Amino acid sequence: MDSEVARGRALDAAERLFYGRGVQAVGMDDVRGDSGVSLKRLYQLFPAKEQLVVAYLERRDARWRARLAEHVDRYEEPGTRILAVYDWLGQWFAEPDFRGCAWINAYGELGATSAPVADRVRAHKGAFREFLDGLAAGAGLPAAVGGQLFLLAEGAMVTAGVTGGTEPARAAREAARVLLGAAGADTPAADAVGVSPPSATR
Amino acid sequence: MDSEVARGRALDAAERLFYGRGVQAVGMDDVRGDSGVSLKRLYQLFPAKEQLVVAYLERRDARWRARLAEHVDRYEEPGTRILAVYDWLGQWFAEPDFRGCAWINAYGELGATSAPVADRVRAHKGAFREFLDGLAAGAGLPAAVGGQLFLLAEGAMVTAGVTGGTEPARAAREAARVLLGAAGADTPAADAVGVSPPSATR
DNA sequence: AGAAGTGGAGAACGGACGTTCTCTGTGCTT
DNA sequence: AAGCACAGAGAACGTCCGTTCTCCACTTCT
Missing domain, CATH: 1.10.357.10 (Tetracycline Repressor, domain 2)
Incomplete structure (x- = not known):
């Protein structure tokens, strides 16, 4: 999967989940499950959860x-x-x-x-x-x-x-x-x- | 310590901490430390954190x-x-x-x-x-x-x-x-x- | 074909925290 | 004086979760 695509899917999932349930109620593993982007890739794109939140x-x-x-x-x-x-x-x-x-x-x-x-x-x-x-x-x-x-x-x-x-x-x-x-x-x-x-x- | 007093002190500490830092950023142990009310007593007064939040x-x-x-x-x-x-x-x-x-x-x-x-x-x-x-x-x-x-x-x-x-x-x-x-x-x-x-x- | 890098799945680690338990001391009752 | 209920301190337990690591399949280049 292309890096740009992965980034887009990760952000789509993050937005859906963070907005719908609150940031703290959503784990990085939830984002992985909802986006199909592996944890390894997630952490390559966003070195910490906080950065995913900011990007969202x-x-x-x-x-x-x-x-x-x-x-x-x-x-x-x-x-x-x-x-x-x-x-x-x-x-x-x-x-x-x-x-x-x-x-x-x-x-x-x-x-x-x-x-x-x-x-x-x-x-x-x-x-x-x-x-x-x-x-x-x-x-x-x-x-x-x-x-x-x-x-x-x-x-x-x-x-x-x-x-x-x-x-x-x-x-x-x-x-x-x-x-x-x-x-x-x-x-x-x-x-x-x-x-x-x-x-x-x- | 009287039960009413303990309740008041627990709520005082909870209010200070929950309001100042956010509910999820504050642990029950923080409330204990700030109030001087032991964990045992805290859980007698408020059987779960959520009830302490509601009372606050x-x-x-x-x-x-x-x-x-x-x-x-x-x-x-x-x-x-x-x-x-x-x-x-x-x-x-x-x-x-x-x-x-x-x-x-x-x-x-x-x-x-x-x-x-x-x-x-x-x-x-x-x-x-x-x-x-x-x-x-x-x-x-x-x-x-x-x-x-x-x-x-x-x-x-x-x-x-x-x-x-x-x-x-x-x-x-x-x-x-x-x-x-x-x-x-x-x-x-x-x-x-x-x-x-x-x-x-x- | 073989080597080396890449990516995914998921286990593992470490810390935080809600909740419960143990132990010990204390004051009250009889 | 003896026993008992209770309270506090803090250890312990279990779970969750952010983050990292391991292992393996697959691709790609020579």
Whole structure:
């Protein structure tokens, strides 16, 4: 098996298992069994479990943010783009294997004992925060509003993770809409906002 | 040593250690060392570690909510009472040993593997949510606003836990103020709100 | 064909930790 | 004073798990 393929399979299995059961509840042998990559190869690719965890968080971070950006980029109007974030969160929450935010969970598990993991979590949250700041700036809003939108999103993730429902996304969206309106965003009033992509007319 | 005293000391040590380092990073022997309660006694009081964890979460929940309620009850005006929640969160975040929300952390660590722990987390978050719903109702606001206030608070806890700062509380407070204003709460406009307790004129 | 390197399966090692057990001392009861 | 219940200290046990090692089949190059 090619090294790249092995790496991909190992990370696929690690992501499935770590995210689904928690990092500490999954042994390297579980990863081996689920990926078909032998222990020897696993340790060649990732010399310690912690590095596999970090690689899992990094790869998931890249994909998560790419998917979010892709969804948001289906819209052009700045206010709509902001609200689209919460629509996308709602879709995420509805996925059958959704188990909360991988980074918040990892931080709860390892933040106090593993500096590399804690760093990855901070990096991910920082990048998401900057993404929202960018959206806010695009709507002519101050960065403070970006921070508020961030808090709403984080709260929705945590709440959806713990309660298992999807409606925190709707509540966060509604709150965001109010905040945008009060901040005088360059945006329509917008109950109709976000019901369908403007260009996704396929 | 009296049984009640031993229980209290065990829970004190468990709380300090579990909250500070994470549950899985702390062994029963650490609890023994920190509490001075022998292993035999520990297992008489809590037949398994999981029960010690549950007891820790329950006791902390009672104290956390009592302190929050106590702070909020220093105010009478409904809008002020709501904003006081975020002031209190800011005080909490500023405590030197603050390491995020104990329940969110515990859920990330054990939510997938321990149903009793997951139940305790849901119970705590449910109670906090109801507390905010009550405050919202007191201000003549619909329960939906309570949900939004809840998301802001949760987001602030997570963000403060990960980044280690206290300013998420201020950001959440500001967002809450905007939401209250937009929802037409029976409340003053309120930059001056919450700077000092109305009756704490000592 | 033979040699040498590669990779996989899985045993083995070492430490950590949840839980139980043993031993010893102590204070209380009769 | 003798016996007894209990408590503490800490050893012991069993399991789990991260990591390494052994052994063997297979490929590849000369």
